[in-house]
Amino acid sequence: xxxxxxxxxxxxxxxxxxxxxxxxxxxxxxxYILMLLFLILYLAFTVYNAMKIRKLAHEAVSRNxxxxxxxxAYIFFSELIKAFMAIISKLPxxxxxxLILFGIVGLSNAFTTIDDYVANQKRIKELQTVAKNLDKSYxxxxxxxxxxxxxxxxxxxxxxxxxxEKDDYxxxxxHVEIKGHDIYFLNLVMNFDYSEIETGKKINLVMPYMIFSxxxxxxxxxxxxxxxxxxxxxxxHRDDDEIYGIDKxxxxxxxxxxxxxxxxxxxxxxxxxxxxxxxxxxxxNRIKKxxxxxxxxxxxxxxxxxxxxxx
Amino acid sequence: xxxxxLIGILILGVIAAGAYYGFGYLTKKQEKKIAKLEDKIxxxxxxxxxxxxxxxxxxxxxxxxxxxxxxxDSTEFTADTIRLAGQELSFDFAVIxxxxxxxxxxxxxxxxxxxPAKNGKSLFEYYDDHGFPxxxxxxxxxxxxxxxxxxxxxxxxxxxxxxxxxxxxxxxxDIAKLNEFQVNHIYKIVIHTKGGIEVLEDI
Numbered sequence: 001x002x003x004x005x006x007x008x009x010x011x012x013x014x015x016x017x018x019x020x021x022x023x024x025x026x027x028x029x030x031x032y033i034l035m036l037l038f039l040i041l042y043l044a045f046t047v048y049n050a051m052k053i054r055k056l057a058h059e060a061v062s063r064n065x066x067x068x069x070x071x072x073a074y075i076f077f078s079e080l081i082k083a084f085m086a087i088i089s090k091l092p093x094x095x096x097x098x099l100i101l102f103g104i105v106g107l108s109n110a111f112t113t114i115d116d117y118v119a120n121q122k123r124i125k126e127l128q129t130v131a132k133n134l135d136k137s138y139x140x141x142x143x144x145x146x147x148x149x150x151x152x153x154x155x156x157x158x159x160x161x162x163x164x165e166k167d168d169y170x171x172x173x174x175h176v177e178i179k180g181h182d183i184y185f186l187n188l189v190m191n192f193d194y195s196e197i198e199t200g201k202k203i204n205l206v207m208p209y210m211i212f213s214x215x216x217x218x219x220x221x222x223x224x225x226x227x228x229x230x231x232x233x234x235x236x237h238r239d240d241d242e243i244y245g246i247d248k249x250x251x252x253x254x255x256x257x258x259x260x261x262x263x264x265x266x267x268x269x270x271x272x273x274x275x276x277x278x279x280x281x282x283x284x285n286r287i288k289k290x291x292x293x294x295x296x297x298x299x300x301x302x303x304x305x306x307x308x309x310x311x
Numbered sequence: 312x313x314x315x316x317l318i319g320i321l322i323l324g325v326i327a328a329g330a331y332y333g334f335g336y337l338t339k340k341q342e343k344k345i346a347k348l349e350d351k352i353x354x355x356x357x358x359x360x361x362x363x364x365x366x367x368x369x370x371x372x373x374x375x376x377x378x379x380x381x382x383x384d385s386t387e388f389t390a391d392t393i394r395l396a397g398q399e400l401s402f403d404f405a406v407i408x409x410x411x412x413x414x415x416x417x418x419x420x421x422x423x424x425x426x427p428a429k430n431g432k433s434l435f436e437y438y439d440d441h442g443f444p445x446x447x448x449x450x451x452x453x454x455x456x457x458x459x460x461x462x463x464x465x466x467x468x469x470x471x472x473x474x475x476x477x478x479x480x481x482x483x484x485d486i487a488k489l490n491e492f493q494v495n496h497i498y499k500i501v502i503h504t505k506g507g508i509e510v511l512e513d514i
Binding site: 096099100103106107109110113114116117120121123124127128130131134135137180182184186188189191194212213214215216217218219274275276277278279280281282283284285286297298300301302303304305 | 317320323324327328330331334335337338341342344345348349351352355356397399401405406412414422423424425426427428429472473478479480481482483484485486490501503504505506507508509510511
């Protein structure tokens with residue numbers, strides 16, 4: 001497809017200027033004026049030639065002999081009529097030439113249209129990739145309400161962290177008991193610029209780190225255990241096809257760089273990080289025993305609560 | 312010979328015309344698809360800023376900050392200076408999904424690392440315009456929109472959120488020692504159409 005398109009572009013590189021010139025001649029005011037001028041010049045030269053020949057013929061007889069006014073008028077009109085009759089007699093040829101000229105125009109337009117079609121297909125693919133990457137969201141964790149006691153205002157919950165390498169929640173949840181029933185699940189959030197997200201080069205990163213509630217101030221909250229044995233947060237684990245074009249070892253090496261960004265905002269900005277803050281989505285309605293609250297990170301930025309994907 | 316040439320030219324002309332009109336039709340369809348995709352991308356990237364704030368003073372006991380509120384047309388309509396116990400500011404919102412991929416957010420309260428959420432400072436009074444939430448005000452709003460926003464706001468203020476489908480809370484704050492809000496820097500809170508809330512420096 002690419003080679004054919006290149007060939008068409010090369011042919012059109014020659015045809016387009018010719019086609020543009022033909023269209024200019026036959027569809028613009030200036031083009032019509034040019035063709036009229038050409039016709040007038042042709043007629044003028046034809047009449048002039050005929051007059052010259054007649055003048056020479058007269059001078060051959062006598063130096064002082066000149067064509068009379070009536071003779072000149074006769075030559076003028078007869079040459080005009082002859083010229084128009086010659087044009088009419090050549091009409092089939094002229095029509096043939098016209099057909100060829102507009103064939104060139106048609107061919108050039110066809111090539112341009114094919115080129116536009118191919119360019120548009122590329123653009124559509126690009127836009128679809130951008131829309132797909134911006135529209136993505138990733139699960140951070142699931143909060144399963146084990147028990148809620150509204151009398152003593154106490155909530156027991158299990159936090160399941162999502163491990164993307166396993167494409168599932170980790171089997172051993174973290175158990176938390178906390179006073180209150182409006183549970184704030186606090187996370188560190190690092191959002192990248194749209195330009196990084198659109199191309200799929202980067203994904204917004206989230207690290208759960210604390211739980212508190214409407215009763216418990218953040219300073220008194222419960223810190224969460226969210227990293228694996230080498231200190232990498234589970235949410236950062238990615239399946240091979242989720243790590244866009246770089247190998248696993250490089251990916252985890254990049255995570256160490258991100259730890260640097262946390263303490264170096266200037267460097268963070270240069271790497272395309274537009275915001276770094278903490279966010280806590282929370283379920284403000286009455287929670288119930290057995291309820292599952294799923295936290296997601298949106299690629300357009302920020303955290304949201306969404307329903308659990310159920311089979 | 313001439314006849315064959317003419318026929319050849321005619322066939323070429325028909326093919327060129329076919330290609331022109333065929334691909335022309337397809338190109339028009341593509342242009343519609345491109346416009347639709349561009350609209351979707353613009354919608355996904357759409358952001359509103361209901362609040363901006365600036366820390367004026369911060370010490371081991373309290374934090375003093377100025378806060379400004381804006382409507383959907385980015386027009387500022389009120390401002391205040393607030394002092395709370397604590398050092399980290401938490402801005403809480405009620406997020407409501409109106410339709411697929413379109414969420415709105417109402418500022419509910421501000422609290423701190425020392426102040427639990429239930430004792431936080433309520434923000435409703437700052438944008439309550441005779442029952443209509445001023446942060447949702449937009450030029451050209453029709454009656455249906457105004458009634459919907461007024462109804463949702465009334466339910467949120469009254470704590471009657473069980474009647475609002477899909478509603479949840481979303482809080483954003485700075486991170487002590489890692490990325491604290493700096494004194495005299497202006498920050499904005501950004502609401503994304505997909506429901507995410509972000510806080511970043513307003514440079």
